[in-house]
Amino acid sequence: MMDARGGHVLFLNWRDTTHPEGGGSEVFLERVAAELVGRGYRTTLLCQAHGTAPAEETTASGLRIVRAGGRHTVYLFAALIYLAGAVGLGPLARRRLGRPTVIIDVGNGMPFLSRLYARRPVIALVHHVHREQWPVVFGPRVARIGWWIESRLAVRVYRRCRYVAVSESTRDELAGLGVDPRRITVVHNGTSEVVLPPAPRTPHPxxxxxxxxxxxxxxxxxxxxxxxxxxxxxxxxxxxxxxxxxxxxxxxxxxxxxxxxxxxxxxxxxxxxxxxxxxxxxxxxxxxxxxxxxxxxxxxxxxxxxxxxxxxxxxxxxxxxxxxxxxxxxxxxxxxxxxxxxxxxxxxxxxxxxxxxxxxRRFTWATTGAAFAQVITDELPATQPTRTDQRVP
CATH class of the missing domain: 3.40.50.2000 (Glycogen Phosphorylase B;)
Structure with missing residues (x-):
């Protein structure tokens, strides 16, 4: 397998850390992206638009963020922007995503299903299986549809893809849905080093x-x-x-x-x-x-x-x-x-x-980034080009 340094990693995720409902999964993605930039990769995140956040920006760590669509339409916009960039078609092409070396498709219950339209290597990143959450967040009908997409359709679409799970528990749940355990790599979250001086415990419970x-x-x-x-x-x-x-x-x-x-x-x-x-x-x-x-x-x-x-x-x-x-x-x-x-x-x-x-102390972002970079390298064929021109195949 080739070394993918200098390649372009495209993340598809429904939110970024500046989104009002952004959480731990967004922190994981952006910290991994920062580590990959430090290893010579170019990184782009496509996520949903929100509030006054700009349609495009580049973070201090070097991650380019492209925002489009809303809570439910971001998945459609991801496909449209990706495909429009391939042919230079219409206003969406102005936000073309370039030629990614690999796509990291983040499934927060609802996956992007990028394997259906992107002829590039796709890695499915799963934080956890949402079996219990669908009926809590949505009504019975939507919950059944959502769970079918997550547990049946997605497993079928990504059947030949490498999976990354952030914990052994998630790996076991994915295997329970029918994902081949040999295609699941566990990459734990890191945690930031504490640089501020210790603060005292409260005198009361x-x-x-x-x-x-x-x-x-x-x-x-x-x-x-x-x-x-x-x-x-x-x-x-x-x-x-x-x-x-x-x-x-x-x-x-x-x-x-x-x-x-x-x-x-x-x-x-x-x-x-x-x-x-x-x-x-x-x-x-x-x-x-x-x-x-x-x-x-x-x-x-x-x-x-x-x-x-x-x-x-x-x-x-x-x-x-x-x-x-x-x-x-x-x-x-x-x-x-x-x-x-x-x-x-x-x-x-x-x-x-x-x-x-x-x-x-076992969990650092440097270790997480190195493990994720290794997954990317292992998944690319030896003939995969690393240059990142502006047309999407």
Whole structure:
């Protein structure tokens, strides 16, 4: 196989990190892109347009971003822009994507199906399987259609493609859908080195939830646990950091539970504030229904903060060492009991914090980028050209 350095990597993803609903999967993509640029690749991301974000821009790391379409139409625009660039057709051709060496097709439930129209090597990147999330986010009919596309159609379309999964849990789920395990490579998320000075722990019991405020993140579990804990630990505090359209129902629930005075909704927070929260919290709570990886778990671990999450949530099980750097639970009652036990046991909590730091050090973006670059190189035929001219085959 050839070395693809100098090639053009085209990412197809529904969002970028500046999107109001961007999350861990977008962070993964853009950090991988930055690592690839550092290895001599040219990188482009096609994603949906949003707000006042420009139709095109290039980030400080060298990633070119092309934005078009909306939440549901970005998939169509990706195909149209790609194909229009091949023949120089119409206004869309002005945003032609060039000649990619390889396409990274990111399936966030709904894949781009680029294998149907792009005669280039395609790698399917999957963070997690959305079996549980379809009925939570959509009605029964749309959920059935979405799950059929993800579990049946996509598996058929990408049957000859290399898959990248971000965790062993996702790899196993893909294999359960019929993807040949020999075609699945696991490339873990990295985590950024902590460069800010340590911040002190809060003197009172403190909990933090980080993430988008949407139903399948199940922040309600953290609110109800806080309400129960408050009867025994009157100074306990929960910080909910993140934004999303599920914000108001969560605030209403905090009022209904009588804990509005001990729950702070911090909204979107900059990196400096996130660092302070993760350093100061006694525990990170991750009640999400499903995650491809536990990015916030590892971020908390780098600050010596253990986590409590759900075993059934997928990749979170790979982001911690259960019983050593955090605790995995099976239901909401166990979630509450695990939080309570750790808040009351200072020695065990501190030991888990030390183990969390050691575990988190295993994951770096440099390692992630090197692993992804190797997947790209291995997937290209020996005769694949590396030059990146302006016509798409």
């Amino acid at each position: 403190s909990l933090v939830v980080l993430g988008r405020l949407v139903p399948h993140k199940r922040v309600e579990f953290a609110l109800r646990a806080t309400a129960l804990l408050a009867t025994e630990l009157p100074t306990v505090e929960l910080v909910v950091a993140g934004h999303g359209w599920w914000d108001e129902p969560l605030r209403q629930l905090a009022d209904d539970l009588g804990v509005a005075d001990r729950v702070r909704f911090a909204g979107f927070i900059p990196e400096e504030r996130k660092h302070e929260l993760l350093c100061g919290a006694w525990l990170l709570l991750q009640p999400s229904l499903k995650e491809g990886w536990g990015l916030t778990i590892v971020e908390a671990g780098t600050r010596g903060t253990p986590s409590v999450a759900f075993r059934s949530a997928g990749g979170v099980a790979d982001a911690m060492a259960d019983g050593r750097s955090g605790v995995l639970v099976d239901d909401e009652y166990e979630f509450f009991l695990a939080i309570r036990a750790l808040l009351l046991d200072t020695r065990r909590r501190n030991e888990m914090g030390v183990a969390a730091v050691a575990y988190a």
